[in-house]
Amino acid sequence: MSPLTSETNIRTERPLTQEQIAQYHEDGFIIVRNFFELEEIEPLMKACTADPDVAGSQTVMDYGKNRTTKVSVWSELGDSYLGVLPRMARIVDAVEILLGEKCYHWHSKLVLKQPNEGYIPWHQGYGTWYEDGCLFPHLITCGIALQKTNRENGCLKVVKKSHLLGRIDNVIIGGTTGGDPTRVKLIVDKLEVVYCEMEPGDAIFLHSNNLHGSETNRSQRNRSMLYTTHNALSNQPEIHEGQEHHRYRPLIKMPDSTIKDGNYTSIFDTQKFLSKETKDDPGSGLMVRFDRTMREATEEEVALLE
Numbered sequence: 131m132s133p134l135t136s137e138t139n140i141r142t143e144r145p146l147t148q149e150q151i152a153q154y155h156e157d158g159f160i161i162v163r164n165f166f167e168l169e170e171i172e173p174l175m176k177a178c179t180a181d182p183d184v185a186g187s188q189t190v191m192d193y194g195k196n197r198t199t200k201v202s203v204w205s206e207l208g209d210s211y212l213g214v215l216p217r218m219a220r221i222v223d224a225v226e227i228l229l230g231e232k233c234y235h236w237h238s239k240l241v242l243k244q245p246n247e248g249y250i251p252w253h254q255g256y257g258t259w260y261e262d263g264c265l266f267p268h269l270i271t272c273g274i275a276l277q278k279t280n281r282e283n284g285c286l287k288v289v290k291k292s293h294l295l296g297r298i299d300n301v302i303i304g305g306t307t308g309g310d311p312t313r314v315k316l317i318v319d320k321l322e323v324v325y326c327e328m329e330p331g332d333a334i335f336l337h338s339n340n341l342h343g344s345e346t347n348r349s350q351r352n353r354s355m356l357y358t359t360h361n362a363l364s365n366q367p368e369i370h371e372g373q374e375h376h377r378y379r380p381l382i383k384m385p386d387s388t389i390k391d392g393n394y395t396s397i398f399d400t401q402k403f404l405s406k407e408t409k410d411d412p413g414s415g416l417m418v419r420f421d422r423t424m425r426e427a428t429e430e431e432v433a434l435l436e
């Protein structure tokens with residue numbers, strides 16, 4: 131068995147190409163078109179349309195000035211659709227070849243943007259994962275478009291080669307955090323910003339130091355993305371208190387055909403989500419962290435990026 135793969139005989143039938151791997155290391159991200167088929171995405175979209183509150187799991191991230199984004203987060207992987215997808219071979223094998231080592235599931239998120247919602251300031255995943263106790267930025271996020279996404283409905287935007295910058299300080303923006311806007315402005319003026327327009331089923335793999343964000347959905351169409359993040363086995367958080375949801379759990383890999391075979395119990399009815407975070411009850415404090423000692427972004431700084 132290759133030392134780079136999880137201990138299972140299950141292997142993806144859709145491995146990344148050498149060109150894709152090289153491009154990821156050069157740019158800090160790659161978009162893989164048709165990584166999932168429509169047939170695989172549809173059951174999730176049907177459930178989200180029937181229950182846009184995602185079983186009451188959504189945390190509202192408030193960035194001030196009427197800019198909010200709703201997100202559902204989970205880390206336990208059971209037999210629901212949301213529990214099997216992050217274990218599918220095509221994702222796990224891609225992450226492990228990009229990381230160069232075995233991985234385990236960190237957490238996953240569903241971001242459903244309705245019209246006039248969905249602003250997320252520029253930030254790096256590692257901005258908060260550093261604070262969670264990961265010593266290295268050895269985490270990778272796979273973002274899957276569940277609906278057509280373009281500039282009009284607030285597609286993900288990324289800064290090419292920003293994974294080479296190192297970690298940028300976070301500051302408090304509204305009820306949560308984002309990259310220091312003064313620093314971010316210098317970066318986005320110098321490096322290339324890529325708007326990741328994607329069709330349903332397209333996926334993006336992001337380095338954890340990649341600087342990314344997204345703008346408010348200015349269309350009348352919804353925009354939905356699923357993000358699943360895996361951490362390198364050697365990079366388990368060194369801070370344990372409050373990090374139970376990020377501890378190592380064995381990753382039981384599943385075949386590429388899992389969703390097509392209907393090998394899941396429900397879409398999200400049987401999924402355990404991390405508790406909804408509010409100012410009064412921050413739960414695991416994953417998205418909304420009010421206890422920080424970091425400084426607050428000034429009005430002028432926030433305006434820099436508008």
Ligand SMILES: O=C(O)CCC(=O)C(=O)O
Nearest residue numbers: 241250285286343344355
């Ligand atoms: O879905 C988006 O627009 C951005 C999501 C994002 O940046 C994140 O979840 O870290």
